[in-house]
Structure formats: C-alpha cells, structure tokens
Amino acid sequence: MKVLSIIPARAGSKxxxxxxxxxxxxxxxxxxxxxxxxxxxxxxxxxxxxxSYEVKILAExxxxxxRWRRNELCGDDITLDAVIYDVIESEQKHYDYIIxxxxxxxxxxxxxxxxxxxxxIDNGLDTVISATNQPHLSWSEKDGKKIPNYKRRLNxxxxxxxxxxxxxxxxxxxxxxxxxxxxxxxxxxxxLSQEEAIDVDTFIDMYAAEEILSKKKIAIYVNGNQTxxxxxxxxxxxxxxxxxxxxxIYYDRNQTERYIFGETTHNLVPVNGIxxxxxxxxxxxxxxxxxxxxxxSLDYMIGLRSVLPLNSKIVNFEDDGEGINExxxxxxxxxxxxxxxxxxxxxxxxxxPKIFLMYQPIQIKKQINNVFIxxxxxxxxxxxxxxFNIIKKEKYVEYDFHIALGRAKENVDELMKYNEIPNxxxxxxxxxxxxxxxxxxxxxxxxGRTAYExxxxxxxxxxxxxxxxxxxxxxxxxxxxxxxxxxSPTDYMIESTLDYYLAMPKLERERIQEKLLRNDLxxxxxxVSKLLNNL
Numbered sequence: 001m002k003v004l005s006i007i008p009a010r011a012g013s014k015x016x017x018x019x020x021x022x023x024x025x026x027x028x029x030x031x032x033x034x035x036x037x038x039x040x041x042x043x044x045x046x047x048x049x050x051x052s053y054e055v056k057i058l059a060e061x062x063x064x065x066x067r068w069r070r071n072e073l074c075g076d077d078i079t080l081d082a083v084i085y086d087v088i089e090s091e092q093k094h095y096d097y098i099i100x101x102x103x104x105x106x107x108x109x110x111x112x113x114x115x116x117x118x119x120x121i122d123n124g125l126d127t128v129i130s131a132t133n134q135p136h137l138s139w140s141e142k143d144g145k146k147i148p149n150y151k152r153r154l155n156x157x158x159x160x161x162x163x164x165x166x167x168x169x170x171x172x173x174x175x176x177x178x179x180x181x182x183x184x185x186x187x188x189x190x191x192l193s194q195e196e197a198i199d200v201d202t203f204i205d206m207y208a209a210e211e212i213l214s215k216k217k218i219a220i221y222v223n224g225n226q227t228x229x230x231x232x233x234x235x236x237x238x239x240x241x242x243x244x245x246x247x248x249i250y251y252d253r254n255q256t257e258r259y260i261f262g263e264t265t266h267n268l269v270p271v272n273g274i275x276x277x278x279x280x281x282x283x284x285x286x287x288x289x290x291x292x293x294x295x296x297s298l299d300y301m302i303g304l305r306s307v308l309p310l311n312s313k314i315v316n317f318e319d320d321g322e323g324i325n326e327x328x329x330x331x332x333x334x335x336x337x338x339x340x341x342x343x344x345x346x347x348x349x350x351x352x353p354k355i356f357l358m359y360q361p362i363q364i365k366k367q368i369n370n371v372f373i374x375x376x377x378x379x380x381x382x383x384x385x386x387x388f389n390i391i392k393k394e395k396y397v398e399y400d401f402h403i404a405l406g407r408a409k410e411n412v413d414e415l416m417k418y419n420e421i422p423n424x425x426x427x428x429x430x431x432x433x434x435x436x437x438x439x440x441x442x443x444x445x446x447x448g449r450t451a452y453e454x455x456x457x458x459x460x461x462x463x464x465x466x467x468x469x470x471x472x473x474x475x476x477x478x479x480x481x482x483x484x485x486x487x488s489p490t491d492y493m494i495e496s497t498l499d500y501y502l503a504m505p506k507l508e509r510e511r512i513q514e515k516l517l518r519n520d521l522x523x524x525x526x527x528v529s530k531l532l533n534n535l
Contacts, residue, residue: 451475
C-alpha cells in the first residue's frame with residue numbers, strides 16, 4: 001500500500017510572521033509534522049508544498065522532497081484542495097491514500113496519526129478528518145437576530161457532540177481527490193484530545209503548543225498514617241496543584257488508606273509495595289519523581305534511579321535519610337533556614353495550603369474568648385484526649401474551645417461526644433481550617449504543618465511535639481513566637497501553660513504575633529515551583 005503525505009507550508013503568514021519555521025520547544029514548527037510523517041508506519045512518501053526557501057531547506061535536511069508552489073497557488077483565496085491536487089499531478093504515480101498534514105499541528109502524536117490511518121483503512125472510508133469534540137452552548141445569527149443553537153440549556157457534559165475540525169490531518173482515498181475537493185461519500189471524523197488538537201493560528205496557540213511540548217511527566221510517591229501523620233499527604237495534594245498537568249500520585253496501600261487523601265480528583269494509584277511501584281515507574285518513564293515518605297534509604301533511591309530515564313530528576317521532601325545523596329534536590333521546610341548544595345531548608349520552602357493564602361492575620365483582642373486545639377491528622381500521642389480532660393473542668397466554662405480532629409485520628413466517635421458540653425466544639429475533617437482558626441485567640445497544637453498555618457494567621461500558639469523528629473523542627477520555636485513544651489509534658493504542665501496563655505495580656509500577645517508574622521510563609525509555594533520547573 002502506498003500512502004502519500006502532503007504538507008502545505010507557504011510563506012507569508014500575516015498573523016504570525018514566519019510561522020512555519022518559528023521555533024517551538026527547540027524545533028521549527030513544521031519539523032513536527034514532517035517527523036510524524038516520516039515516523040508513521042503507513043506513510044511511504046512525504047512531499048512539502050512550499051514557496052519558502054527556508055522551509056525547503058528544512059524539509060530537505062530532514063530527508064523529504066519539495067514541490068515548489070506556483071504563485072497562482074499562494075494567494076489567500078486559494079483552498080488547500082487545489083494545492084494538494086497540484087502535488088498529486090506532479091507525482092505522476094498512483095497512491096492508495098493521500099494525507100494532508102498541516103504544519104500548524106505540532107502537538108499531534110505519531111501514534112494518533114497511525115491510529116487514524118488504520119481506522120480509515122479498516123472501515124473502508126473515503127475521507128477521515130481530524131477533529132476535537134467541543135460541546136458548548138452556542139449562538140448563530142438569522143435574519144439579523146442572534147438565536148441559540150440549542151433547545152435546552154444543559155451542562156456541557158450533557159450536550160450533544162460538537163466536532164470542530166483541526167488542521168492535523170485529512171486522510172483521503174486517492175480516487176476522491178479533485179482540484180476542488182478531498183471529501184468522498186463515506187466520511188468520518190477522528191477525535192483528538194484537546195492537547196493534540198492545537199492548531200496554531202495565533203500567538204496564544206503558539207504559547208499553548210510550547211507548554212504542551214515542554215511539559216514533563218511527573219509522579220509523586222507519598223504515604224501517611226496514624227504513626228507517620230498525614231501532613232505528607234496534604235502537602236502532596238497541594239504540590240500536585242502547582243503543575244499544569246495531572247501528576248500520578250502513588251501510595252503504598254499497606255501503609256496508607258485511600259480515605260486519608262479525602263475528596264480529590266487527582267490520579268491516585270495504590271501499589272503493593274516498592275516492587276510494584278518500581279515496575280510501574282519503569283513503564284511510565286517519568287521526567288520528575290517526587291518522594292514524600294520521610295527518610296529514604298540508599299537502596300531505595302538507587303533502585304528508583306535504575307527504573308527512571310537517564311535524565312530524570314528525583315525530588316525528596318522532609319528526607320533526613322541517607323537516600324538524600326541520590327536525590328537531585330531536597331526540600332525540608334521544617335529544618336533550619338539554610339541552603340546547602342541541593343538541600344533547601346527552612347520556612348522559605350513551606351508549601352502553604354491555597355485556602356490559607358486568602359486569609360489575613362487575626363486581630364489581637366483585649367480578652368481571650370476562643371481557643372483552637374488541633375494535633376494534626378493523626379495525633380499519635382493522644383494529646384487531644386488529654387486536653388479534653390483538662391478543658392472540661394468548671395474553671396474553663398467561660399471559654400469556647402474549638403477542636404479539629406484529623407482524618408487519621410482514632411476514637412473519633414468517642415471524641416465527638418464532647419460536643420455535648422456547651423463550650424466545647426469538636427469537628428472532624430475540617431474543610432475550612434483557616435476560618436475555624438481565625439475565630440480563635442490562641443491555639444494549642446503539635447509542631448508540624450498546623451503550627452505553620454497558625455503562624456500565617458498570627459495566632460499565639462503553644463506547641464507539643466509528637467516525636468523526637470518534631471523536636472528537631474527549626475521554625476516552630478520560641479524565636480519565631482511559639483511556646484514549645486517538648487514531648488509529652490505532664491497534664492499539670494499543659495494545664496498551667498494553658499492558664500498562663502489565657503491570662504496573657506493583649507500587649508504580650510501582640511508581641512508574639514509580631515514574631516509569627518515576620519516570616520514569609522506565603523511565597524514558599526512559588527519558590528518550590530520555580531526550582532522544580534528549572535530541573
């Protein structure tokens with residue numbers, strides 16, 4: 001079977017000067033169409049129709065033939081039918097199929113092109129046109145009036161298909177092509193994804209094509225549970241939103257329950273241990289692989305590196321294991337503010353939840369009325385239960401206590417019963433945490449992610465460590481406005497400290513807030529994103 005690909009590429013584009021030879025992701029735009037044609041399993045011959053010497057040089061350098069286009073075929077009013085017919089006449093031999101491929105579709109993949117050709121052949125079609133399905137509420141004009149093209153207003157997913165042609169390809173049987181048409185009687189469309197349907201006609205289209213062609217394949221591996229905490233999972237979901245793609249988020253189902261991720265439409269992929277993870281990663285060939293699993297071992301990192309492409313990058317978060325030596329970059333917002341080689345430490349690299357960026361610090365009031373209590377997603381030290389035994393005492397009846405329970409917290413049903421006490425308000429899996437926090441005057445929390453969130457809102461806070469690792473967190477310290485009680489202080493010490501804060505005058509709390517707010521926690525997302533994008 002003989003299949004001829006014709007790529008029409010005239011000079012003189014007015015909207016984008018030199019459009020066909022402008023560089024997109026390191027190659028002239030026409031390069032992608034030529035490369036697809038040359039790489040196709042079905043296409044046997046490739047001819048470029050052009051009146052541009054630059055295009056002719058590029059085409060011949062890539063090993064294709066050119067048909068110099070006559071002036072009368074270069075006008076704005078000339079259709080492609082006449083241009084394609086001109087090439088066919090000049091070939092003086094018979095082909096089974098003619099494929100028109102415009103150079104303005106640089107994001108088309110050769111696999112998609114070949115699938116379309118096969119679809120055409122298998123179904124005995126005369127013509128197949130590339131198209132994208134874009135169902136939208138639309139209007140047209142009739143007799144000078146705007147009229148809707150629909151009978152009922154429906155959400156887009158319930159509208160009928162609306163196929164818009166793209167310039168990627170028109171596949172035609174040789175016998176149906178004339179000087180005025182490439183369309184036979186048996187016609188169909190071949191649907192392209194939105195990414196592959198880019199048809200460069202404006203600078204915005206060119207920008208979109210550049211972004212699509214330069215995007216990286218990204219994976220995140222994260223685990224969270226009652227022992228490890230859930231801050232890693234929350235950060236992974238926030239980080240995933242920083243990319244202009246939908247990264248694959250892996251988790252070990254032996255360590256992490258699906259419910260820990262909450263309601264999310266991100267692509268979550270459970271794996272049964274490291275062996276299965278490595279097997280999938282080897283097939284996927286990621287450009288960037290992100291670990292948020294606490295300490296990594298050298299064996300794990302060497303194994304991961306062996307299944308990734310040669311030029312891929314590995315990024316680790318909050319990693320103090322020996323595996324950091326095999327990472328390309330390490331972020332640890334909980335450690336001291338320092339940058340050593342590839343390790344970026346300190347609060348400058350804290351990834352704040354998006355919703356917190358919309359809230360302003362609280363106003364310090366003369367009197368304390370509301371107290372916020374939260375010990376992260378899991379609270380393995382069961383500080384929450386100990387605080388309940390303290391705040392239910394009669395002497396605290398004039399204060400309102402707002403307690404947030406995380407997704408991995410145990411005994412939730414028992415703890416929710418404290419809502420029967422009028423001044424105790426217990427919430428599970430809070431959806432708007434900054435709103436709940438902002439209603440409070442002081443807080444008691446652990447030394448993890450929640451402490452950073454309270455600092456962003458300028459809420460004077462007492463912190464307790466869940467483990468020795470939290471004791472090493474550099475930012476959550478007295479220097480930055482926190483009162484640190486260490487690991488598992490006695491109930492007497494917790495109660496005494498709570499009383500001390502409840503009695504603290506406004507001026508002292510304003511001084512603490514000033515310390516909390518002098519740190520730039522809101523721009524960490526941008527700093528991390530820039531470093532990742534530069535990998």
